[in-house]
Amino acid sequence: MSRSRILALMQSQFIEMRRDFGAMFLTFLFPLFFVVILTGSALVRSNPTFDFGFVDQTKSAEAQQFADALASQNIAIKTYSDEATLRSALTRRDVTAAVILPEGWTPTATGPRVRVVADTTTAGLAETVVNAARAKIKLGQGETADAIPFEMTTVEGSNAEFNFIYPGMLALALVQMGLFMTATPILKARERGTLRYILLTPTTTRELVVSQVLFRVLIASVQLTLLLAAGAFIITLSPSAWLATFGISILGTIMLVSIGYALAGIARSTESGMALIMIANFAMLFGGNVFWNPEGSAVLTAVARIMPVSYLADAYRQIISGAQGLWPIWQDIAMMLGFTLLALLIANRTFTFDMRSRDVQAQRA
Template identity: 25%
Template sequence: MKAFLSMVGANLKMQVRNRTALFWLLAFPALFILLFGFLFGRSSDFTVTVGVVNGNSTPIAAQMTKAMQKSSFFKVQRSGDRKAELQKLEQGDVDAVLVFPPHASPGQPLHVTSYVDRSRLSTAQAVSAAIQQIADRFNRGVNRGPELVSVSTRGVQGHHLSSIDYLVPGFVAMSIMQNGVIGLAAAFVALRERGVLRRIRVTPFPLMSFIGARIVSNLLVVLFQVAILLGMARALFDLRVGGDIAQVAVGVGVFSVLGALAFLAIGFFVAGVSRKVESANTLGNLITFPMLFLAGIFFPITQAPEWLQTVARILPLYYLADGLRRAMVYGTSLAHLWTDAAALLATALMGLVLAVRFFRWEPGAG
């Protein structure tokens, strides 16, 4: 154990002394947070997404839903479950919920209920006005007859994401990915090129202990890194933290570790198939760079086309950012984040299998 702890300490010293790696691990994501924080502050300009319940229950409901779908102001998500849609509204996944009755009463107007997030006053007012405007079109067309549609609005206390609330967890996830893939792969290939792995192979110190020490040191760096970035965002831009602080800390810590393990596994795989440090950096960037723009780091993937949303949901960075965001901003318990956790564990296991398959002691030719 003493030798293992000494190796962990040695790895930490190597990472601290690598100024280039420190820049990419801390300064680079910190610059992103500062840039976007000062640009957007706590502003919020996301597309208005409305969950529609019973949208085809009556002819008028179908026509109103169709009118909303044609409007550039709305993005309609159909559902038959009122409870599920209201939960989405509370969690910030939709901006409003429109509930049509399951059937129409003869001679009576169609009573429609609009649920809005009262913590977002400007958006709630805009959504309510737009829905009422659509209802008024139907009522104006009856020429002094009884109104066809009656809209009532109810407020729900939601947990709305500001721009900085959305972006910071994504930047933290990005830094964890960079640490695991770019940082580890290049460093490990450099050790192999210098013959360090060859020398360790002939010493009594097991290689798996050496790799384990590297993983532990990386995990410690990741936790320190996350604490620094979140502390900075909280102090400078009032990053919102939802729920109990202890629960949030546990959730963020668990997903930081899971994300680090997933991307460290990918980093070991990249190190295994790369012969030179340059090729490790190139392959690492080929893997990580597309994720930055496809995994919902800079914008919600619900604003993207359907095919792009499907692509995003196969990327491990999406699940890391989503898990961190929900645990941090919404205070969601780990029991409700099992999908994100399972995806990261699956990535870690798959990366480990590939890393073992392609592991090499000696530097390759070329």
């Protein structure tokens, strides 16, 4: 294989991609738009009121006074019966922070301290609110706020909706790339005779296929970097998680590119190919564990099992969100490899580089 010819083919694909606004929109702008909206909705509140969970283990008038001092125009106090329930609410982000007054607490420098627990992204806000409450009580008595000591603990919270949809959006981006930037350009190039003319040059079939796959892996890497950067305001990934995400993405890209080739091979014409692409796109979007969690529904779970993108989205959720997946991650990888092999077998049996050769084969049959 010639590296120069492969690079030249990749350059020609890039030029063709720039001319195809529809493919650019569906591959880059469409997923990025949804991720930005999703991230923004998780960060921005339409109602600037923050809920602080409060547990009073003292049942004293001083504790009620402290709760009243915490409350303000933008701070609402939600009382919980015990600390475990409050911590669960904090993990689910039902509350912004947790304030616990332990048994035996008094608003003095001695004795148990006020315990404040907050998510890593809201710890600064929680500290500001507690300091304001301390000052409100003690400064009115001629003392300093330090007379009510407290200890701050930060925890990793989770946004269940974001943690589910965000990895699904990454899978969606690769689906759009595999279908609209693989199958669609191949159908158009085959109809125009571009592929036939390329093969009349010294370029080999292997070089053409390698350039197609490498170009799409490069596009997937750019996609993933943009989408992960947009989601970094909510989810922070470790270096190992970044590497694992890129590794799964390469496997997912190869799987979806193979499916794109298989669809282009099955199609008898450009029109029928576009219909197959649209059907596959909607089937994987709405049945492929991208937007809806199939857990709890036997029908949705059965549908998700036969959708290749389900396993990609499930692997993303386990790596990025740390959530428990529908299947073990080794099973996700095994199923993606299986779908890749199946798609390659179908493409090998059905794909032709010239639509006219397909017509000749059909007439002979």
